[in-house]
Amino acid sequence: MSVELDDEPTRSARFRSREELADYLLEIGATLAACGCPSYRLEDVIRLIADIEGHRADPFALPTGLFLRVTGKDGGGPQVQRMTRVSDWGVDLARLTLVDEVFNDVVDRRSTIEQARARIRAIMRRPPEWSTALVLAATTAVSGAAAVFFKGGALEVLVAAIVGAVIAGSRVVLSSRVRTPGDLDPGLLAGTSRRNARRLLSDFLGGLFAASCAWLALVVWPQARPEVIVPAGAIALFPGMTFTTGVAEVAQKNVVAGGARLIESAVGLLLILFGVALIAGIGDVVGVEMPSWLAKSSQPGLSLPWQALALLVSSIGFGAVFQVPKRWLWTTFVSSAAGWIVADVAIHFRLPGHVAAFLAALSVCMLANALARVTNRPAQLFQLPGMMLLVPGSFGFLSLSEFLETHDTVMGTQRGFTMALVGAALVIGVLVANVLVPSRKLL
DSSP: OHHHHHHHHHHHHHHHHHHHHHHHHHHHHHHHHHTTOOHHHHHHHHHHHHHHTTEEEEEEEETTEEEEEEEETTSOSOOEEEEEEOOOOOOOHHHHHHHHHHHHHHHTTSSOHHHHHHHHHHHHHSOOSSOHHHHHHHHHHHHHHHHHHTTOOHHHHHHHHHHHHHHHHHHHHHSOOOOOGGGOOGGGHHHHHHHHHHHHHHHHHHHHHHHHHHHHHHHHOTTOOHHHHHHHHTGGGOOHHHHHHHHHHHHTTOHHHHHHHHHHHHHHHHHHHHHHHHHHHHHHHHTOOOOOTTOOOOOOOSOHHHHHHHHHHHHHHHHHHTTOOGGGHHHHHHHHHHHHHHHHHHHHTTOOHHHHHHHHHHHHHHHHHHHHHHHTSOHHHHHHHHHTTTOOHHHHHHHHHHHHHTOOHHHHHHHHHHHHHHHHHHHHHHHHHHHHSOOSSOO
16 A cells, blocks of 8 residues: 555656656747747657657647647656647747757756746747838848849839838738737737738738839839839748748648748749739720839849848848847858859859759758857858848749749749749758758758
8 A cells, every 4th residue: 555655656757757758849849930940840849859858759840820738758658738829920030049048957957947938928028129110221222132143233122121110010010029928818809800801901011002103113213123122122922931831841741831931932932923813904004104023124133242141131131030139140141142152153163043042951950050059049140141142032923923023924933933943052052061961950
């Protein structure tokens, strides 16, 4: 009888420990998902923590939620199952870096699970690294810099910056603030639904406004180039990183999560294009000729010093948009410059676009992993801003525009295939870099 009495508290304590571990894993997983961590990395982190704690975790991560089962290390014993929904997500590298520190402290036994959960809640309550006003200014600057990369002149830079500013402001107005589970109550559900519906309109309204500004600019300044203004002004809306992450998740056999992101990117492009198509349709009704979004020009664009300035501006801008900690802002320029230089050299030697994308992604990710090894920070902190100049969102927009304007199935399909090929090249470049220069960290 005494043995049974002694054994029962042991089993109960283990079960409580497993419950506590499951709650911690669920919380850190949901936080990582909300901060933009890819599903396959998130699942690896959860498995590693559970293994270190002497348990086994079977996570199933989606962009919108996380399912989790925790058992004994051999798969036996009582099972603890958890599920949570991730209703708001984006990229916040400052919070991701802080969560990584919590994860490291728990693994190294410098922090208990209870302390870690309290720190995670405090991290999610902290104000953003970059204020809304600074993010708006950064988005404006990125749109103007993108016009330089699309070989636009000073006029296109100005109009694209205006478009970017309005699109960024509208997204702030239409989107709701990020809420933590404690902020929610049943009376807010109807309001949440309406806010989500308004957020879906931001892509459509962005494409609509970009096309309208391009047309008005052409009316006032006949030399304006709408084929530069529209993609540059709406560059903040293009889901290039979502598409690339989706391809990476599919490559890592996270088919459901990757498929969801690919569908999300396709819907985003369609909404942007429909805004452009609506302006074209209105022009047909009123008998006004709309500009071609696909017209080609032989203009060389701005000179190399202006391109270098645009690189600096865009790298800092992406750093603010992705909430890079200010002390690490210099790394955004270093990684962006590495990718831009490698891609430019590859194109100069007339290498195909997908080969240039592979080499650029390889250089950016090797540099990011090296910085992660030296600084003991997540590789994503150094990788993501540098990858933004390489993602193929504009290819997808041009592909759909071919179908809209010319009904050229061959050209539209070719551009769509180019987008997929560039996305695959970026993913392969990341995977090869992780083999050649591993970051020693899961994040």
